[in-house]
Amino acid sequence: MQTTPTKQTPSLYRHRVGDIVVTAILDGTLQGAFSILQGMPEEAMAGEMAAAFRPGQPVLSISCYLIHAAGRVILVDSGAGANEMFDGGRLPAGLNAAGVSPDGVDTVVVTHLHPDHTGGLATPDGRAVFRNAELLLHEDERRFWLDGPVREGMEPYFAAAKAATAPYAGAMRIVSGGEVAPGISLVPLPGHTPGHSGLRIASGSQQMLLWTDIVHLPLLQARHPEVTIAFDFDPEQARAQRRRLFDEVATDRLLVAGTHMDFPTFAHLERSGEGYAFVPQRWLPQL
Numbered sequence: 361m362q363t364t365p366t367k368q369t370p371s372l373y374r375h376r377v378g379d380i381v382v383t384a385i386l387d388g389t390l391q392g393a394f395s396i397l398q399g400m401p402e403e404a405m406a407g408e409m410a411a412a413f414r415p416g417q418p419v420l421s422i423s424c425y426l427i428h429a430a431g432r433v434i435l436v437d438s439g440a441g442a443n444e445m446f447d448g449g450r451l452p453a454g455l456n457a458a459g460v461s462p463d464g465v466d467t468v469v470v471t472h473l474h475p476d477h478t479g480g481l482a483t484p485d486g487r488a489v490f491r492n493a494e495l496l497l498h499e500d501e502r503r504f505w506l507d508g509p510v511r512e513g514m515e516p517y518f519a520a521a522k523a524a525t526a527p528y529a530g531a532m533r534i535v536s537g538g539e540v541a542p543g544i545s546l547v548p549l550p551g552h553t554p555g556h557s558g559l560r561i562a563s564g565s566q567q568m569l570l571w572t573d574i575v576h577l578p579l580l581q582a583r584h585p586e587v588t589i590a591f592d593f594d595p596e597q598a599r600a601q602r603r604r605l606f607d608e609v610a611t612d613r614l615l616v617a618g619t620h621m622d623f624p625t626f627a628h629l630e631r632s633g634e635g636y637a638f639v640p641q642r643w644l645p646q647l
């Protein structure tokens with residue numbers, strides 16, 4: 361007798377930007393709660409989500425990205441790994457399905473040092489998962505999490521950031537922005553964390569923005585960009601950053617993708633009513 365399948369196969373989605381190919385890999389999910397969001401009454405958020413066919417407490421997707429560019433293999437973030445705060449750790453299966461071994465990754469860009477982005481960097485016994493890779497990080501992110509004082513109440517986050525990056529101590533590339541590989545530029549987007557950074561990817565006449573944690577609940581925050589999440593280091597700055605980028609990408613009709621957007625995460629943003637709405641990319645079998 362066949363058992364009823366309940367798991368997805370490793371989930372990948374590829375998008376071409378000129379000569380560059382960006383692959384989204386679904387690592388897992390994060391169980392959220394309306395109580396960790398600010399900027400709107402909890403009941404109103406829950407009501408709007410239920411009316412939009414997302415009843416119950418919010419669940420956030422966690423994705424990573426693989427970039428093939430000019431012979432380089434660049435991983436953007438590493439998912440949640442075995443961290444028990446999340447249902448993650450599917451990145452290795454996703455990489456395997458993408459035909460990339462961990463040893464074949466030459467650069468890991470870490471957009472910021474939160475555990476849902478760094479959990480897959482190290483093995484439980486403290487070895488580097490990506491043994492041949494340099495770890496690329498914004499200077500303000502290193503200063504805050506690795507070099508600065510541990511903030512009260514955030515001890516587990518600081519410990520996780522240090523444990524995840526320790527095996528790469530001799531292979532860190534600390535940058536302040538600008539081109540990090542051909543066609544790929546690191547764009548500082550501080551607010552969510554001090555050194556939170558996205559990537560602008562451009563090749564030929566095409567471009568896109570990997571904006572990582574600019575949105576956590578795409579459906580709700582598109583309509584209400586003022587909604588912030590408790591993990592935002594500077595909620596005011598995070599909100600202003602989101603408003604500025606929403607206006608920019610809607611005006612420029614720029615394709616975006618982000619860690620916590622609904623998989624496969626690639627979408628355009630259009631103005632809708634008082635706010636915005638995401639228009640997801642359609643799925644094609646061949647680039």
Ligand SMILES: [Zn+2]
Pocket residue numbers: 474476477573619620
């Ligand atoms: Zn995140």
